[in-house]
Amino acid sequence: xxxxxxxxxxxxxxxxxxxxxxxxPGPSDNLIGVSVVxxxxxxxxxxxxxxxxxxxxxxxxxxxxxxxxxxHIRLVESAGGIMNGHTRADLTAYYEALPPSALxxxxxxxxxRMASLAVTEENLRNQVDVVKEEILVNVINRPxxxxxWIPLPALAFDLYPNAHNGYGDFSHLEQATVEDSEDxxxxxxAPSNAVLTVVGSAQPDEVFALAERYFGxxxxxxxxxxxxWPEPRLAKDRHQAxxxxxxPQPAFVVGYRTVDPVGQLDRYVVYHxxxxxxxxxxxxxxxxxxxxxxxxxxxxxxxxxTFGDDDYFVRDPSLFQVVVFHPGTATTEALLKAIDDEIxxxxxxxxxxxxxxxxxxxxxxxxxxxxDSILGRAHIVGSLETIHGSAELIDELPVRLGxxxxxxxxxAAADLAGQHRAVLELQPAKS
Amino acid sequence: xxxxxTRPPIGRLRAAKAPxxxxxxxxxxxxxxFVSRRALPLVELRLVVPLAPDQIRxxxxxxxxxxxxxxxxxxxxxxxxxxxxxxxxxxxxAHVDEDRLxxxxxxxxxxxxxxxxxxxxxxxxxxxxxxxxxxxxDRAADEMVIALSQPEVVARQALRRRMYAxxxxxTPLPTPTALKRVKAADLRLLHQSLLAPPGAHLVLVGxxxxxxxxxxxxxxxxKWLRRKGSRDSDLAATGTPRPGPLELVARAGSVQSNVRxxxxxxxxxxxxxxxxxxxxxxxxxxFSSRITANLRERNxxxxxxxxSFRHLRAGSSFVLAADVASAVTAAxxxxxxxxxxxxxxxxxxxxxxxxxxxxxxxxxxxxTATLPGLASTLAGLAIKGVGLDYLVKYxxxxxxxxxxxxxxxxxxxxxxxxxxxLVVGDPDIVRDQLSRVEEVxxxxx
Numbered sequence: 001x002x003x004x005x006x007x008x009x010x011x012x013x014x015x016x017x018x019x020x021x022x023x024x025p026g027p028s029d030n031l032i033g034v035s036v037v038x039x040x041x042x043x044x045x046x047x048x049x050x051x052x053x054x055x056x057x058x059x060x061x062x063x064x065x066x067x068x069x070x071x072h073i074r075l076v077e078s079a080g081g082i083m084n085g086h087t088r089a090d091l092t093a094y095y096e097a098l099p100p101s102a103l104x105x106x107x108x109x110x111x112x113r114m115a116s117l118a119v120t121e122e123n124l125r126n127q128v129d130v131v132k133e134e135i136l137v138n139v140i141n142r143p144x145x146x147x148x149w150i151p152l153p154a155l156a157f158d159l160y161p162n163a164h165n166g167y168g169d170f171s172h173l174e175q176a177t178v179e180d181s182e183d184x185x186x187x188x189x190a191p192s193n194a195v196l197t198v199v200g201s202a203q204p205d206e207v208f209a210l211a212e213r214y215f216g217x218x219x220x221x222x223x224x225x226x227x228x229w230p231e232p233r234l235a236k237d238r239h240q241a242x243x244x245x246x247x248p249q250p251a252f253v254v255g256y257r258t259v260d261p262v263g264q265l266d267r268y269v270v271y272h273x274x275x276x277x278x279x280x281x282x283x284x285x286x287x288x289x290x291x292x293x294x295x296x297x298x299x300x301x302x303x304x305x306t307f308g309d310d311d312y313f314v315r316d317p318s319l320f321q322v323v324v325f326h327p328g329t330a331t332t333e334a335l336l337k338a339i340d341d342e343i344x345x346x347x348x349x350x351x352x353x354x355x356x357x358x359x360x361x362x363x364x365x366x367x368x369x370x371x372d373s374i375l376g377r378a379h380i381v382g383s384l385e386t387i388h389g390s391a392e393l394i395d396e397l398p399v400r401l402g403x404x405x406x407x408x409x410x411x412a413a414a415d416l417a418g419q420h421r422a423v424l425e426l427q428p429a430k431s
Numbered sequence: 432x433x434x435x436x437t438r439p440p441i442g443r444l445r446a447a448k449a450p451x452x453x454x455x456x457x458x459x460x461x462x463x464x465f466v467s468r469r470a471l472p473l474v475e476l477r478l479v480v481p482l483a484p485d486q487i488r489x490x491x492x493x494x495x496x497x498x499x500x501x502x503x504x505x506x507x508x509x510x511x512x513x514x515x516x517x518x519x520x521x522x523x524x525a526h527v528d529e530d531r532l533x534x535x536x537x538x539x540x541x542x543x544x545x546x547x548x549x550x551x552x553x554x555x556x557x558x559x560x561x562x563x564x565x566x567x568x569d570r571a572a573d574e575m576v577i578a579l580s581q582p583e584v585v586a587r588q589a590l591r592r593r594m595y596a597x598x599x600x601x602t603p604l605p606t607p608t609a610l611k612r613v614k615a616a617d618l619r620l621l622h623q624s625l626l627a628p629p630g631a632h633l634v635l636v637g638x639x640x641x642x643x644x645x646x647x648x649x650x651x652x653x654k655w656l657r658r659k660g661s662r663d664s665d666l667a668a669t670g671t672p673r674p675g676p677l678e679l680v681a682r683a684g685s686v687q688s689n690v691r692x693x694x695x696x697x698x699x700x701x702x703x704x705x706x707x708x709x710x711x712x713x714x715x716x717x718f719s720s721r722i723t724a725n726l727r728e729r730n731x732x733x734x735x736x737x738x739s740f741r742h743l744r745a746g747s748s749f750v751l752a753a754d755v756a757s758a759v760t761a762a763x764x765x766x767x768x769x770x771x772x773x774x775x776x777x778x779x780x781x782x783x784x785x786x787x788x789x790x791x792x793x794x795x796x797x798x799t800a801t802l803p804g805l806a807s808t809l810a811g812l813a814i815k816g817v818g819l820d821y822l823v824k825y826x827x828x829x830x831x832x833x834x835x836x837x838x839x840x841x842x843x844x845x846x847x848x849x850x851x852x853l854v855v856g857d858p859d860i861v862r863d864q865l866s867r868v869e870e871v872x873x874x875x876x
Binding site for chain 1: 438439440442443447448470471472501513514517518519520521539563573574576577581582685687717724728729731733755785786790796797801803
């Protein structure tokens, strides 16, 4: 019996200023999720301003015409709501989940900062300090911090938008000015460059009317360029070894190129299945072999995308990554050989019928789990609409994954086996 | 272009509707909880057992057991077992801390029965094969080496030792050497006592009718439920931590300091708890807190300073945590002491109380809105012996709490004098600055 299919209901409107509004009513315990996803991320940062998109995300909580510094958060919290934001290569998402009675408040807050952000020298300098602390805690002071999402794109890509560090160099962050901020805001935070999404216990007509009232007065500005910035695959293998005295054990990542995640979505989902056949769960090929048979790696995983959680939320170019943590009892060459073997076997034989059925069951359960949290659902739906123009993918992706054949997986494995790749190693201090 | 807008109202404060709970004792003395939630075709499972004091003191053993539990049964080797579980869209893992072992499961609802049969197999006929156990203990040792390189893990462990001196909870994380020494025979023995049915708690939440799920569970788990066994997991209550001098845990080369202050807190069944939860939220438990406003938004010293409560069977604790740049370690500590001292002496405002009340009530409804969130909440209540009507009583208690009660809770629990203080950081950079504020004792991790 095939698992139950999900069928959400999607309602859309576009305001005169170009803002896309999407409502996806759905079961929830009387809660709503609201997101605004802007079509701008690390890849749109000006040269010399690495880290700016993420710094700007912080500035969006610093106040606007009718909302004081961090008052946005206070109002959401006082409505009994929770909120967050994140910046990735191709998008920046802001989202909150609240009781339905706070729908109007949430739209007011999102509209006010889209209409009239208040960036001052003082709050910019304060947030530069906060972001530097964030980088210290997440990257510089943390063993394996920022691995592999910062160094791998730098090795695997050549074009600045794709290759640079999205958290930013401290010197670039320190040079950021109020004027940079205003330029970035004017260009990328235009209503025509955003999607407003409401999910959960909401009536589409009410959302459209409130959206018109609060977002309607914001002036239209042209849609900016937001890539993609495609680049050719590697002409030869690349290898880099970084030494990090903080880490106790070595690690490495292998970066391959996938097909275009948006233009060739039907083929891209095959890489998702391939990733799960290789490394999702203890029965997967690489885990069964390297972790449980050869006992020479501590952990191995595969993922799609450039950041780690952006598989379907990134444009071309995207990566297929194999990440390995190991105690150093085997050489990197030997471990790479094991990975090559397994990819080679899949390229010639494809996964077995049972293996494919297992991965499809797992992916389908995973797709349901991703929709369980209303906060998560709000930004997933808005992000799919932004990158793919199709929020319907929340229902369709499990179906497309289910349609992948063994021959498809073999072809994707052959694509990996036949291309030049980037291998990035992290090595502990010499003992 | 900035027009003045009237602010919409924030809406009425309303606690979420509590779920209908089918609570029962299964044969064998297993406390069971079933909650029907039908929005997604999934079932979430928790099987939780309390650790006895001598088990808490042998963390190497319990931690390897949590990995090797799925290393094989009389019918399936490890990979075949994983294939069977994953084929149901299922996941089954175990995790152990200083208080309990939890088996966490999730499965497509249509496959619940088969999933429970596989769980029964794991519980009744596990094999703990020698080579698998050897590999699992080696891998646990490797994972521990990585964990111990993380400064927040070092800080958590050091604070535990400070706060629970003399109690089993003070037991440090297992060393890599101790993990490597674990033997299959020890695990088989531990399994018999730790995973015996009496005193275990089983929680299922998801797409089913509760009475039917209960019947199906009793059938599918029958072989395990019929196992004889006994459990003595009595644990002395944790005492009140002694503050003592500031402990500086040396981490040479650290570019940040992990500042931690910890003390006692009321348990979930204590009448003080809702007031303490609100006091803690105003101080550091939400983004709109005094600690965030001070350390992050005013001074830029820290990305995510916060306070939280943790509830274990034998005691509850309050912890304030801030990771700050080395150069501003003492300056941050001064601000933290100021905020703690201020809230403990002059209390909070009515506005702060209203904000915190709405936030904590709202946050609780989100925590129990997802399948894993509700299952974990129920399992956490059950293992601590807290009645499940907590789901109703807690929001009600929050709504009824007065400012006087919150001020009193702040006095009792948040005063800096009653808290143990420690800093993980580079002594060469932070020792002198800290010595100007407090007496400092340096310790190697």
